[in-house]
Amino acid sequence: MDKIKISNLEVYCHHGVFAEENVxxxxxxxxxxxxxxxxxxxxEDDISKSINYGEVCHYIKELMEKYTFKLLESVAECLASRILMRFPLAKRIKLEIKKPWAPIMLPIETVSVEIEREWHTAYLSIGSNLGDKKDNLDQAIALLNADEYSKVTKISEYITTEPVGGVEQDDFLNAALEVKTLRSPKRLLEIIGVIERQLKRERKVHWGPRTIDLDIIFYDDIVMDTKELTIPHPEMEKRGFVLKPLLEIAPKSIHPIFKKTVVQLLDELDD
Structure with a gap:
């Protein structure tokens, strides 16, 4: 991928742990x-088709003067995410912030924080079988879009599916979503938890009825397994209510463990 570089833009502002730095x-x-x-x-020799580095520089200056942070880490996180949101042609950013006058009472040239951030693609499964099911899905999607670090870019058709797990309950309305996000898997899961609580999701019965259910199916090609989160979602390859909506918006997405596309996984499930 091509690169546009900005080196050592000088900005005078008020970030630091000590009160004197803020003043x-x-x-x-x-x-x-x-x-x-x-x-x-x-x-085409057309600046509108590229990233105007002058505008980026002025935006960096504006942000650094507008906010006051204690940590360089916080300054870097703010700048990286805001630049990616402001300039949609930027897919990824590598950012370094140097502090040449760091008050550590020792001879030093500079200290710095360097981070890399980029847009990620996540696929979510969404379902509801309590109350107004369609409205529940619509509200959950709206709440996802309200998160400034994420945007829903594709929505499958809503389909009706029978419940699984042996608990007697109403049919589900299910869909799949493509989400572009700056959030890590952990942070995306936190937002999902907030949305489920807002829509009064209750976890009383395993595999039981619910107003809303949101699960991360894929996140780029990441494979992870922690106490809080497993990606790809476990046993997704056995769930038609996950694969059928996902087929509509991401048929060629590849399961990073099985190395099979969504089309292939659904064909095997049907067989």
Missing amino acids: LGQKFLVSAVLYTEIEEAAF
Whole structure:
């Protein structure tokens, strides 16, 4: 991927742990590498098809002067995410913030924090079988879109499916979502938990009825297994209510463990 680089942009602002830093301020140096595709802009010689690095520099200055943080880590996180949201042609950013006047009472050239952030693609399964099922799904999608770090980019058709697990209950309304997000899997799971609580999801019976159910099925090609979260979602390959909606919006997505597409997984399930 092509790169646009900004090196050592000088900004005077008021970040730091000590009160004096917040009052008096000091110099910071910001460097950024923006990963994008420049071929179209280059052939057409058109700045609107590329990232205007002048606008990026002024936006960095604006953000650093607008907010006050104690930690360089917080400054870097704010800048990286805001730049990616403000400039949609930037797919990924590598950002370094240097603090040459760091008050550590020792001779030092500079200290810095360097991070990389990018847009990720997650696929979610969503379902409801209590109350107004369609409204529950619509509300959950709206709440996901309300999160500034995530945006729903594809929604499958809502389909009716029979419940599984042996608990007598009403049929489900299910769908699949494609979500572009700056959140890590852990942070995305936290937002899902907030949404489920807002829509009064109760976990009284395993496999029981619920107003809303949101699960992360894929997140890029990540494989992870922690106490809180497993990706890809366990046994998704055995669940038609997951695979059928997912087929509509991501038929060629590959299961990172089985190395099979959604089409292949659904064909095997049908067989």
